[in-house]
Amino acid sequence: MGKTNKDTPKEEVKLANTHVPDKVYAYSLQVRHALYELQSCSSNDIVSVEVLEDVAVEKSDGSVDAIQLKSVLSNNNPISNRAKDLWKTLYNWLLSVTNEELDINNTKFTLFITVDRKGTIADSFNSAATFDKAQEAWEAAKQEFYKDTGEEKELSDEYALYIRSFFKPQNKLLASQIIQNFCLKTIKINHTALLYETFCERSMIEEDLGDILFTYMLGWIDKKLSVLVENKQPMCISYQEYRTELIAIRREYNQKQSLKELASRPTEQEVQDEMSALRRYVEQLNVVECDYTEKIEAINDYLRASTNRTIWARRGDISDGNLTSYQETLVKKWDTKRRIISLQYKHLNLSPEELGKLLYLECKNEPINLDHLYVPDFFTAGCYHALSDDVEIGWHPNYKDIFMPGSGLNVQLK
Known part of the structure; x- marks a missing residue:
């Protein structure tokens, strides 16, 4: 230039x-x-x-x-x-x-x-x-x-x-x-x-x-x-x-997607109402000697999972097929952990209540995705509680005899 x-x-x-x-x-x-x-x-x-x-x-x-x-x-x-x-x-x-x-x-x-x-x-x-x-x-x-x-x-x-x-x-x-x-x-x-x-x-x-x-x-x-x-x-x-x-x-x-929590969290009154309703999933926790704090946490997980599941289904984020598949996966995971615990801790002579609480904590501690979608932390635990409420699964080794003697259930997540 x-x-x-x-x-x-x-x-x-x-x-x-x-x-x-x-x-x-x-x-x-x-x-x-x-x-x-x-x-x-x-x-x-x-x-x-x-x-x-x-x-x-x-x-x-x-x-x-x-x-x-x-x-x-x-x-x-x-x-x-x-x-x-x-x-x-x-x-x-x-x-x-x-x-x-x-x-x-x-x-x-x-x-x-x-x-x-x-x-x-x-x-x-x-x-x-x-x-x-x-x-x-x-x-x-x-x-x-x-x-x-x-x-x-x-x-x-x-x-x-x-x-x-x-x-x-x-x-x-x-x-x-x-x-x-x-x-x-x-x-x-x-x-x-x-x-x-x-x-x-x-x-x-x-x-x-x-x-x-x-x-x-x-x-x-x-x-x-x-x-x-x-x-x-x-x-x-x-x-x-x-x-x-x-x-x-x-x-x-x-x-790469995660399901996001869309519902409001339960109020203290809703949690207390659920506690007073004598729901089976709460009674299942009573049987394995979970404390008050653990039961409050479980109620929150159950209500949050139930409400968000309904919203996700209405929005088309998940389908009935997704939920059916997820339920089957949870039941298989629960059954596998139950068998492993019964063998792994056999020599310790744990009480049925201790074995049951151990099974509950093991299941609760492992998040499981809904097909390809990552789920919030509360969702897996909440869905386990829905299954235990219908006695499709249980925490105590003798849960069926305690809650539904002689019955066989096949209940869908609601």
């Missing part, structure tokens, strides 16, 4: 003029909209970027949705009657059909605007559901730019080429067919908010994972498209690829 004479005024550099935020936003919009369209795909559908259109969906039945995206970061209206963006889009579609890049009989031409804008011509095209209505819309729109004599009205140089081509008499048939298959979509919230809401809703994402998986899948699409460009391949992502990746990353993050 050469030096500047201090007596010479420095040339002012306006950095803002060197930036092109609209173009950067437009590219990121394509990536994000690819994710948006993948939410509605199925089977062997393929979403492409900058192949047939800004974004296109090639469906398994052979039809195509060609989507032109218009990002608006100002007060500009890209679908006003004389908007360059509108007529350039229609002109490009006309060229694509003429050059047989798009099949007029099998393509939906979608103009997706990232803000809520209106335009009488665009709205009339969107409403023309039949070919006759499309021709009428073409004729009506032509009057915006041509007099009844056929003479041109004043046209801006920035869109004159597009207007002349689209309203050329010999192009009326194809132009009308494009109008018939034309779809205008505008949104009232910003595109990112719409995409996030759609992603969480259609993918049935857990509330805790929404932000994480949304960000990951956007990055995955961006990276995949970049790799395709670098390898000089079309930027196409199949729905099957997308679905496989989403399931894999969702499983991975779920495996």
Whole structure:
């Protein structure tokens, strides 16, 4: 860089003029909209970027949705009657059909605007559901730019080429067919908010994972498209690829997830009421000579586990199958520890009460996850108490004779 004479005024550099935020936003919009369209795909559908259109969906039945995206970061209206963006889009579609890049009989031409804008011509095209209505819309729109004599009205140089081509008499048939298959979509919230809401809703994402998986899948699409460009391949992502990746990353993050306590802790009154209710799980602790503090702790664990289990099930965090499997695991763990204790401490001649309390403490001291989900400390103990309340398990070696002589139970967690 050469030096500047201090007596010479420095040339002012306006950095803002060197930036092109609209173009950067437009590219990121394509990536994000690819994710948006993948939410509605199925089977062997393929979403492409900058192949047939800004974004296109090639469906398994052979039809195509060609989507032109218009990002608006100002007060500009890209679908006003004389908007360059509108007529350039229609002109490009006309060229694509003429050059047989798009099949007029099998393509939906979608103009997706990232803000809520209106335009009488665009709205009339969107409403023309039949070919006759499309021709009428073409004729009506032509009057915006041509007099009844056929003479041109004043046209801006920035869109004159597009207007002349689209309203050329010999192009009326194809132009009308494009109008018939034309779809205008505008949104009232910003595109990112719409995409996030759609992603969480259609993918049935857990509330805790929404932000994480949304960000990951956007990055995955961006990276995949970049790799395709670098390898000089079309930027196409199949729905099957997308679905496989989403399931894999969702499983991975779920495996790292913990169930969080969502319910309020029991009040002192609720704990005392439970103590006074002569519940079996409390009596089971009495039999093995647990003290008052241990019983209070057990009641808290039982109530917290029961209440949170109900909330988790209602939210869809856990299923009936999860609970059944968890119950079976607890019973197996309990039975294994019971057998080990009876052998390990046989030579010590411990009393039945001591063996029972030892079994209780061993079970209580080992947290057990609910399938792939980490559970709070109280949950395992609370579920053991639920099983002991139903006498599915017990702490005293002779618990069945004490509480339910002659009965065999198979009770589900409640």
